[in-house]
Amino acid sequence: MLNRHILLIVSGGIAAYKALELVRRLRERGASVTPVMTRAAAQFVTPLSLSALAGVRVHTDLWDLTAEAEMGHIQLSRVADLIVVAPATADLMARAAQGRADDLASTLLLATDTPVLMAPAMNVRMWTHPATTRNLATLRADGIRFVGPDEGDMACGEYGPGRMAEVPAILTAIDAQFAAPRLRGLHALVTSGPTHEPIDPVRYIANRSSGAQGTAIAAALHRLGARVTFVTGPATTPPPPGPAVIRVETAAEMHAAVKAALPADIAVFAAAVADWRIANAASSKMKKGAGRPELSLTQNPDILADIAGMTEGRPSLVVGFAAETDDVLANARAKLARKGCDWIVANDVSPATGIMGGAENAVTLVTSDGAEDWPRASKEAVADRLAHRIAEALARDTAR
Structure with a gap:
């Protein structure tokens, strides 16, 4: 993962705290990380914490005039080797599946041809709802990769699939994205x-x-x-x-x-x-x-x-x-x-x-x-x- 550039989108869910550990582990492996937070994500982890671990500023606003003078949202999505969405909430997945661009995170996902890896995290009933199932199928058909979710106890007290994958599993999935083709010529x-x-x-x-x-x-x-x-x-x-x-x-x-x-x-x-x-x-x-x-x-x-x-x-x-x-x-x-x-x-x-x-x-x-x-x-x-x-x-x- 040395010298890889990862754009990390953190959306608003209780699992957002895992993004802090993910940033730390990515940087230990030699990757650079540019964090993007949705407005809801800031209710769970602070931009200051994420910025301190990443060593760069956190991007939160589509209407940042300084960045947008150079079409910053386009550049953010184009310079990365991989876009990781962790956690990926039901709302952000729905907006990405619909091709919406109503905040910085969704705009980045729409304005890129960079590979995208999502780590879903949501309540079990949200994960199993037909709307999420349809959105998941659409995103997969669009080429987006997924890691998790896991099954287990949730912060809301329910049990089932919907827990965000643990950091080691996400790192393994990221490694797989960068792995050299092993079956070339076959x-x-x-x-x-x-x-x-x-x-x-x-x-x-x-x-x-x-x-x-x-x-x-x-x-x-x-x-x-x-x-x-x-x-x-x-x-x-x-x-x-x-x-x-x-x-x-x-x-x-x-x-x-x-x-x-x-x-x-x-x-x-x-x-x-x-x-x-x-x-x-x-x-x-x-x-x-x-x-x-x-x-x-x-x-x-x-x-x-x-x-x-x-x-x-x-x-x-x-x-x-x-x-x-x-x-x-x-x-x-x-x-x-x-x-x-x-x-x-x-x-x-x-x-x-x-x-x-x-x-x-x-x-x-x-x-x-x-x-x-x-x-x-x-x-x-x-x-x-x-x-x-x-x-x-x-x-x-x-x-x-």
Whole structure:
């Protein structure tokens, strides 16, 4: 982090006190920090405290005539290597998602093409509110990265997700932003989303996959420098910017697209592919008056097993997913052996978990060396962790 310039935006929440420790730690690592405070942030920490730790003045006002004579708000956002918003309140996230510029902080976020990392902090009900969920999705689609929030006790007395990530976690996320691309020159193939298997021209068999986890994995691998081919079924989550996108509907189409995308160095099969399709799909809409239809099922191609079992041109690392509702670890281990892949990412998708179609995931990474439980986190955080593990594994293989 030596000689990096970080623009730190502190918005108004009780977690603002953590910004003081964050500034101190950043400067210890050799970074320079320019602090910006919203008016509400000054109700929790003083500009004098933040200025003393940063060693520079704190910017608070969009209408600072001295700075604005040189378009200071534009310069502030352009000279930084990274903009960190900690804490990021529900209000500031909402204004950023809407593209508003009604104070210095929101104007800086709108007037920049510098990477932005946000550390949300808010009441649990605010974090889980549909409006915040929509704003979060918009900001992520705009390329903004997030760290946290954590789950735990809150100042208001409630418990749940919404606590700002601790300073070490924020520092790790900042380090990741500055990390050199570790997968440059490698081709990663990622599948995502559900498949739709036609019953007739207007009906189909499907599942509840949103494609969010596969999308996050493709984006994470792309950030690490890989050339990513993203094969997606009809997901509700839009594909990430950067990877080459191939859209498919059925399992057979996905299988063909995967084969056509080879060779690849990395293959991550996160798609929830239908195991079965209708063998006798109707060419016109079935009518109720015609009686109860007899649907004959036939098995779809096993994409994961097909690629993992290749004798020539097999990707160096093949990762499968196991979405289970019971005996998660036992089923994942059995799938690892049965499919012949290198890793299985297993998760419990029972309705009570809210994982299928939700914003978070709790996974177990199963390999030939054993099983590793990862804590519940956003699907983006799970994707980042998986991408870095992939990079580490390939680096070890190269070094041998």
